[in-house]
Amino acid sequence: xxxxxxxxxxxxxxxxxxxxxxxxxxxxxxxxxxxxxxxxxxxxxxxxxxxxxxxxxxxxxxxxxxxxxxxxxxxxxxxxxxxxxxxxxxxxxxxxxxxxxxxxxxxxxxxxxxxxxxxxxxxxxxxxxxxxxxxxxxxxxxxxxxxxxxxxxxxxxxxxxxxxxxxxxxxxxxxxxxxxxxxxxxxxxxxxxxxxxxxxxxxxxxxxxxxxxxxxxxxxxxxxxxxxxxxxxxxxxxxxxxxxxxxxxxxxxxxxxxxxxxxxxxxxxxxxxxxxxxxxxxxxxxxxxxxxxxxxxxxxxxxxxxxxxxxxxxxxxxxxxxxxxxxxxxxxxxxxxxxxxxxxxxxxxxxxxxxxxxxxxxxxxxxxxxxxxxxxxxxxxxxxxxxxxxxxxxxxxxxxxxxxxxxxxxxxxxxxxxxxxxxxxxxxxxxxxxxxxxxxxxxxxxxxxxxxxxxxxxxxxxxxxxxxxxxxxxxxxxxxxxxxxxxxxxxxxxxxxxxxxxxxxxxxxxxxxxxxxxxxxxxxxxxxxxxxxxxxxxxxxxxxxxxxxxxxxxxxxxxxxxxxxxxxxxxxxxxxxxxxxxxxxxx
Numbered sequence: 001x002x003x004x005x006x007x008x009x010x011x012x013x014x015x016x017x018x019x020x021x022x023x024x025x026x027x028x029x030x031x032x033x034x035x036x037x038x039x040x041x042x043x044x045x046x047x048x049x050x051x052x053x054x055x056x057x058x059x060x061x062x063x064x065x066x067x068x069x070x071x072x073x074x075x076x077x078x079x080x081x082x083x084x085x086x087x088x089x090x091x092x093x094x095x096x097x098x099x100x101x102x103x104x105x106x107x108x109x110x111x112x113x114x115x116x117x118x119x120x121x122x123x124x125x126x127x128x129x130x131x132x133x134x135x136x137x138x139x140x141x142x143x144x145x146x147x148x149x150x151x152x153x154x155x156x157x158x159x160x161x162x163x164x165x166x167x168x169x170x171x172x173x174x175x176x177x178x179x180x181x182x183x184x185x186x187x188x189x190x191x192x193x194x195x196x197x198x199x200x201x202x203x204x205x206x207x208x209x210x211x212x213x214x215x216x217x218x219x220x221x222x223x224x225x226x227x228x229x230x231x232x233x234x235x236x237x238x239x240x241x242x243x244x245x246x247x248x249x250x251x252x253x254x255x256x257x258x259x260x261x262x263x264x265x266x267x268x269x270x271x272x273x274x275x276x277x278x279x280x281x282x283x284x285x286x287x288x289x290x291x292x293x294x295x296x297x298x299x300x301x302x303x304x305x306x307x308x309x310x311x312x313x314x315x316x317x318x319x320x321x322x323x324x325x326x327x328x329x330x331x332x333x334x335x336x337x338x339x340x341x342x343x344x345x346x347x348x349x350x351x352x353x354x355x356x357x358x359x360x361x362x363x364x365x366x367x368x369x370x371x372x373x374x375x376x377x378x379x380x381x382x383x384x385x386x387x388x389x390x391x392x393x394x395x396x397x398x399x400x401x402x403x404x405x406x407x408x409x410x411x412x413x414x415x416x417x418x419x420x421x422x423x424x425x426x427x428x429x430x431x432x433x434x435x436x437x438x439x440x441x442x443x444x445x446x447x448x449x450x451x452x453x454x455x456x457x458x459x460x461x462x463x464x465x466x467x468x469x470x471x472x473x474x475x476x477x478x479x480x481x482x483x484x485x486x487x488x489x490x491x492x493x494x495x496x497x498x499x500x501x502x503x504x505x506x507x508x509x510x511x512x513x514x515x516x517x518x519x520x521x522x523x524x525x526x527x528x529x530x531x532x533x534x535x536x537x538x539x540x541x542x543x544x545x546x547x548x549x550x551x552x553x554x555x556x557x558x559x560x561x562x563x564x565x566x567x568x569x570x571x572x573x574x575x576x577x578x579x580x581x582x583x584x585x586x587x
Contacts, residue, residue: 001037003548004077005255007236013255015548021178023076023083023552024283024571025096026266030054031207032283033096033103034551037073039064039116040178042189043284047122048101048207050151051271055278055289057150058122061207063174063191065105067092068112078553080262081232097228098235099274102221103205110199116172118191119144119154122285127190133167137215140165142194157206157214159222164198182500236262239304248587256543257583259553260576263546264297265304267573276308278315282557282569291316291325291332292375293574296514298339300577303584313339320354330373333358334391338456340398348402355399359392365419366426366437367392374449376486376507379493382436382443386450389423390457397457424460433461433469446476446488451519458525467526474534481564482541483511484519489561498560498567509561510568513542517578524585535586542579555579 001020006012022036022044031048039045046062071088082095090111095104105113119129124147132143142156170193180187197203204225206217221228239261248254267280269289278289279297294312301309316336319325326332337355361367367388371380374387396416403409427434427442433450434442450473454466461469477484486507487494495509520538523531541564542555550556550566555575557568 001073002075003552004075005259005547005553006077006079007255007258011251011255011258013252013547017548019549020076021549021551021566021570023078023094024266024554025083025094026283027096027100027102028098028266028268028270029101029272030058030269030277030280030287031096031101032058033094034284035064035094039174039176041176041284042118042125042174042179042186043122045118046103046205046207047284048154049287050209051277053150054269054271055280055287057148058287059146059148059151059154060118060120060122061144061154061156062103062205063116063118063189064114065203066114066116067107068114068196070111076552078259080236080258080553082229083552095229095232097221097232099270099272100217100221100228101207102217104221104225105203105205107201110201113197113200113203114168114193115158115195115197115203116191117142117144117156117194118189119146121146121148121150122287124148125186125189129192131192131194133194136211137219139215139218140195141211141214143211151209154207154209155211155214157208157211157218158195158197159204159218160197160200161202162197162200166196166198168193168196184501239265248583252547253539253543253583256546257580259546260555260579261304263554263571264300264573264576264580267571267576268301268305268308270308276305276311279312279573281574282572284569284571286569286572288326290329291319292329292335295332295335295339296574297577299342300580300584302342303580310343313343317350317354320357321350323357330361330369331375331388331391334388334395334456337395337398338391340402341394352399352402355395358395362392362419365415365422376447376449378503378506379508382438382441384437384439386427386433386435387452387456389419389427390453390460393420393423393457393460420460428461428465428469431468431472433473445491446473447486448473448477448484448515448519451515451522454522454526455518463526467530470523470526470531478534479511479561481559482537482539483513483516483559483561483564485509485511485561486515494561496560496562498558498565505560506558510558511561512558513545513555513572513575514578517542517575517582521578521582521585524582528586539582539586542575546576546579 004014024034026032033046034044047058049058075086077084085092091108093106128147130145140158145153171190204222206214208214269277279294281290281293366384396412400412426437435447436443476488493508495505499505516538520535546555551570554571556566557572559565
């Protein structure tokens, strides 16, 4: 299959690939549309969410749009605001306008277009939907009933360019191979072939909680399609000033950089009034606003949308004050506080209150936490991990800078100094930086979390000590294709292959793109010349994933250790964010 990434005539790349996972579009309201040549996952299709449920639930509307008797897909073209596919003599285009729960599907030749429905909340695997089809105001309307208490029914209105349609009323069983390979049951679902539009070239579909809203949005989408497309093109072109900085000469890397920007932007979620609500951790199944992920993405988000990034940060600080913490996210609070280093002063007393809330876990100058309370939430690390110690030290420094009362400044200066000495004594042996400490022993298992340690508090070691630390660490973690293992390659717990939804490999071998990109960023700061081979190989692998391996134009969550693969969640926000930070540093 041929893949094309097209920004303009001077910025396009083309490649033929063997395996491809389709494309994904979003509407900035929390909805998404993920399609491949054939359905292979229950997370594919068209999904939408009401604003009140964004960040918590999302509902599947369509399972697939299919041309009856259509040829195989031979080409996918990513135009950044829409996607084109070539099927024999027919070209398809897909478009999801921003701030509308609307999907526009067009073909260059008249075709019989089949719509497969599967109304359900994303995580609900019951086959219990019911449908009612009728016509109103010149549109076909489908009433979809679910068993979810949060939204028991919604409506889909369809504006077609043809008045002729059939209602097959057929249930079709799908075999989802992607889910089967991930060990993510169930692997089969029955979906409903509700409609077939005859000899059609355009469908405008809208989903809403009420019939009238769905009809209104579908009519608006159809009547204003040209202006909506022009607006989408302008929105993408607005990325150009950021895209033009840094100046990257390599064409593939330049397009990967722009794709990462567009992907990160597509994970933003707003309400109908265009007020930011949050940032999805990833799609298709991480449609939540996670504190840790959002905080780590903020430097890159600030480049794209400064007002949105600042509001997200304010909300993170507010959540700390309220005591609201995501599961397994002790470090999420720390990263949120750390982000005070990139934003202007804002309600200083709230920031300081958040720091005081965060430091409640400190005892005897160390930060202690429960099991599985960091991003490595599938393994039992020691209760004082390296990145939480450095985040605590960073919080002390921020508190000292922001308190106006000299006694408080003095307190936090001393707390930082005393804790710094103790943490270095317990974690650093002159050759390696420990991953954790249990009160008596240091865990010297080689893991990439020391890069998070540098990223949050580079003052822990001298530059020379950091260089020695990374020089000794890299041979234990380095994967020849351009990534880092999450545990020592020579450990008995190391897994060479991704284990899917069974999480035994996640933090015991799998290579996470966000940590790879972060590691390259850190290595460039320490000694770019010395670590150049590692940095270049990481960039190459990440660009390969973005452009050619996963969902077109999106950065995957992780890869197996054995070889570069697009695995895990195929559109992960922090993977793209750290890739952007890395290239900003280098170019």
